[in-house]
Amino acid sequence: MKKQHFLKHVKRSLTILILSAYGCAHADINFPIPDAPKLENVGAYILIDAKSGEILTQYNADQRRDPASLTKMMTSYVIGEAIKSGRINNSDMVVISKDAWATGNPKLKGSSLMFLEVGKQVSVENLNKGIIIQSGNDACIAMAEHVAGSQSSFVSLMNNYANQLGLADTHFQTVHGLDADDQYTTAHDMAFLGKALINNLPNEYAIYKQKEFKYNLSKPQLNRNGLLWDTTLSVDGIKTGHTNNAGYNLVASAVDGNTRLISVVMGAKTEKERESKSKQLLIWGFRSFETVNPVVANLPKMNAKIWYGDSNTVNLGSLNDVYVTVPKGQAANLQIEYKMDSDYISAPIEQGVKVGTMQFILNNQVVAEKPLVTLEKVEETGFFGSILDYIKLKFNQWFGDIF
Incomplete structure (x- = not known):
């Protein structure tokens, strides 16, 4: 683990060196890059190129923080891999347990819910949408039990995938992201989890752009990622998160031509602030860089x-x-x-x-x-x-x- 952590920091240092080389050469090469925005009133942030993996700017990106509902990105990743491999299917019907029923589980009181009813059968497809679009904590529990038999076994899968993806500063204790001891991640790791979702599981990632989902309610619930409605950017994901400990988190991804960027803002003070700060990063990135496919x-x-x-x-x-x-x-x-x-x-x-x-x-x-x-x-x-x-x-x- 120490070797992995060391290599990660070496790679990041090289990336910063490359960007510094661009900056030092402004007078000679005639393609100056505007200074990256310095975001205030947030705990950590990062911006990466989703295709090349290059880090374009960062602040406190390795600082361990509470993921809140960004945890659901990994929940979704495990589900996406299970569907991709054929272990489960979208048409599978899942029986809702008492633990996945808000009325029967005090931990879910007052949190984001899909409003599942105990004993009812709900399809994997709907539960997956409930996790991604509605941020349903009850849906996370139902799917964890369906995929792995129990929440604890599912959490083990989450941490195994975190290791496989090289997320050295991430550890999960829950399937939904409600506050828990020894549960943490970083802006860096969430950016690269987003990259893995986009590149490895395109069918799963396609759900993230849906703006609303209706289940068991008279009105549809809206996706909490407000940037999906922003007409100045082509945002198609990814996930919001909030608890008192975490503050307001947002992982966002957008496309401009052949370039896809991923921004992560953690510890913002309000919903609007996490969106405006993410937008600042994305706009700067698209105006300053582009992605080339030379091979x-x-x-x-x-x-x-x-x-x-x-x-x-x-x-x-x-x-x-x-x-x-x-x-x-x-x-x-x-x-x-x-x-x-x-x-x-x-x-x-x-x-x-x-x-x-x-x-x-x-x-x-x-x-x-x-x-x-x-x-x-x-x-x-x-x-x-x-x-x-x-x-x-x-x-x-x-x-x-x-x-």
């Missing part, structure tokens, strides 16, 4: 000589799309340099083996690095081919690259 998954960026293989060359690139954050208007100036790990590649070799590094360069500054990997499997050649390659390789080593 498309499985499309060769170069090829290299391979020895002892049934093919003479191997295609190199990335098995996943690569995204890089650059100052607004500078996408066309991004360049790539390739650094090989060794002078020679030998077969047999599997697909996806790292053989070098792609360096993404802007104004002579390395702004990002990604692995350069083999895009195909290359089998070993036969006996005579191996002998011939051995001779050629020795000549290359003795006399320079003549073959």
Whole structure:
């Protein structure tokens, strides 16, 4: 865990160094970035590029804080993974227990509810919407029991996923986020949980943009994320949270062209303040940066000589799309340099083996690095081919690259 925490801070320091390099070069490169807003009266905040993962600005982003209903993002993540894997289905009917009934569970009194009735059957689809749109604490309990058999087992799943996603400063004690001892997260971790929701579970994330949901009431309940109604931004998520201990929290995500940003504001004083501060971050981010996709998954960026293989060359690139954050208007100036790990590649070799590094360069500054990997499997050649390659390789080593 300590090693993970150290590496995370190293990566963040490098990100800040890159942004500092942009700032120091303003006079030469003629694409100045406006200073990031300094948000007052909030406990912590962060803004990231959801595709590249770059941190664009942050304050107290590693400070452990009460997540409140931001916890439901992880509840939703566990549910989304269960649906994706086929362990549960949207059409499953869930019997509502006494613990998930507000009248029967004093802990739920006065909190956000879907207003479930004990003994009734409700579909997974409706309960999931109740969690995401209505922030229903009762729906969280019902789904936890359906997915894992008990709330405690579900909380274990939540913490396991937090570990898998590298959320080193997050620990859950409840399925809904009501105040509990030893329950905490950070602005940084919530931003990257949002990134995982968006990128790993698009069907689950699609629910977050719905503005209202009606269940068991005469009128629909509105999504508490007021930025969904803001016509100046294309916000399509993510989640609000509030308790007396936490203050007002908001994780928001919006899209502009090829760029998606995620903002997190924690510990604001009011609902309006968490929205206005989030909007400040998002507007600054969209005006200052854009996301570039210089490497498309499985499309060769170069090829290299391979020895002892049934093919003479191997295609190199990335098995996943690569995204890089650059100052607004500078996408066309991004360049790539390739650094090989060794002078020679030998077969047999599997697909996806790292053989070098792609360096993404802007104004002579390395702004990002990604692995350069083999895009195909290359089998070993036969006996005579191996002998011939051995001779050629020795000549290359003795006399320079003549073959």
